[in-house]
Amino acid sequence: MAGSPRGGGVMAGLDLRHGDCLDLLRDIPDASVDCILTDPPYASGGISLRERQQRTQTKYKLGNVKKVYPEFFGDAKDQRGWMAWAQLWLAQCWRVARDGAPLLIFSDWRQLPTMTDAIQAAGWSWLGIMAWDKRSSRPQKGRFRQQCEFVIFASKGPLSLVHDRCLPGCFAHCVDRDKLHLTAKPVPLLKELLEVAAPGCTVLDPFMGAGSTGQACLETGRSFIGMELSRPYYEISRRRLEPLAQHYIMEADHA
Numbered sequence: 525m526a527g528s529p530r531g532g533g534v535m536a537g538l539d540l541r542h543g544d545c546l547d548l549l550r551d552i553p554d555a556s557v558d559c560i561l562t563d564p565p566y567a568s569g570g571i572s573l574r575e576r577q578q579r580t581q582t583k584y585k586l587g588n589v590k591k592v593y594p595e596f597f598g599d600a601k602d603q604r605g606w607m608a609w610a611q612l613w614l615a616q617c618w619r620v621a622r623d624g625a626p627l628l629i630f631s632d633w634r635q636l637p638t639m640t641d642a643i644q645a646a647g648w649s650w651l652g653i654m655a656w657d658k659r660s661s662r663p664q665k666g667r668f669r670q671q672c673e674f675v676i677f678a679s680k681g682p683l684s685l686v687h688d689r690c691l692p693g694c695f696a697h698c699v700d701r702d703k704l705h706l707t708a709k710p711v712p713l714l715k716e717l718l719e720v721a722a723p724g725c726t727v728l729d730p731f732m733g734a735g736s737t738g739q740a741c742l743e744t745g746r747s748f749i750g751m752e753l754s755r756p757y758y759e760i761s762r763r764r765l766e767p768l769a770q771h772y773i774m775e776a777d778h779a
């Protein structure tokens with residue numbers, strides 16, 4: 525495994541970098557990435573700044589879950605700070621994306637309007653929203669459950685079409701009971717989202733957390749560039765993804 529310039533490692537099909545994505549993205553060449561699929565910190569979990577500034581364990585842990593997860597970064601910004609910051613990294617993502625590349629970003633209901641504004645402010649063309657039905661959520665007496673999260677779909681200029689199949693607009697997947705990150709996204713959901721990008725392409729996730737997007741990429745024959753600021757989550761991603769990358773290199777050698 526060769527070291528990358530700012531802390532991280534590169535294997536065939538897998539490039540993991542530890543640090544702040546705003547720094548790390550500067551090392552990625554212009555127009556070199558085919559798809560961006562990411563799940564940034566929502567800085568949500570409440571309306572007031574005090575609620576947002578709680579520990580991520582407190583905000584995102586469900587009462588019946590015993591496992592203790594590492595804290596993660598970037599989740600305590602107020603609304604204006606979060607939007608200004610989102611425009612910075614979204615503009616870097618726009619620079620590194622090829623023309624026609626799709627952008628897929630997770631959001632909750634509170635941050636959906638702000639994130640669609642930030643995406644467009646950074647130069648992306650907004651194409652739509654898909655719903656992710658999590659099949660469960662906190663029950664709230666007298667109120668509707670917030671059972672869905674959302675995936676914002678955009679592209680760098682007109683979307684490059686990689687096939688002529690019609691893709692769904694709603695997805696139903698449970699959160700994995702053995703998830704490796706407090707807010708991990710299900711790998712089968714990520715694989716469905718990757719259908720908008722060609723097999724063999726390069727996918728970037730600047731907020732990889734525990735590497736769920738990386739697993740979905742490697743298992744579907746796509747290359748993955750992942751970035752993560754938290755050392756514990758970066759290490760979790762390495763332990764999860766490096767054996768997978770090795771496995772797929774060996775399979776390719778035997779094919």
Ligand SMILES: C[S@@+](CC[C@H](N)C(=O)[O-])C[C@H]1O[C@@H](n2cnc3c(N)ncnc32)[C@H](O)[C@@H]1O
Nearest residue numbers: 545563596597598705708709731733734736753
């Ligand atoms: C919502 S989580 C991603 C979870 C991931 N989708 C998974 O399934 O494991 C967002 C991650 O972004 C990381 N993060 C926050 N700010 C960052 C930054 N400036 N650069 C890189 N990573 C950052 C957090 O530490 C957190 O692990």
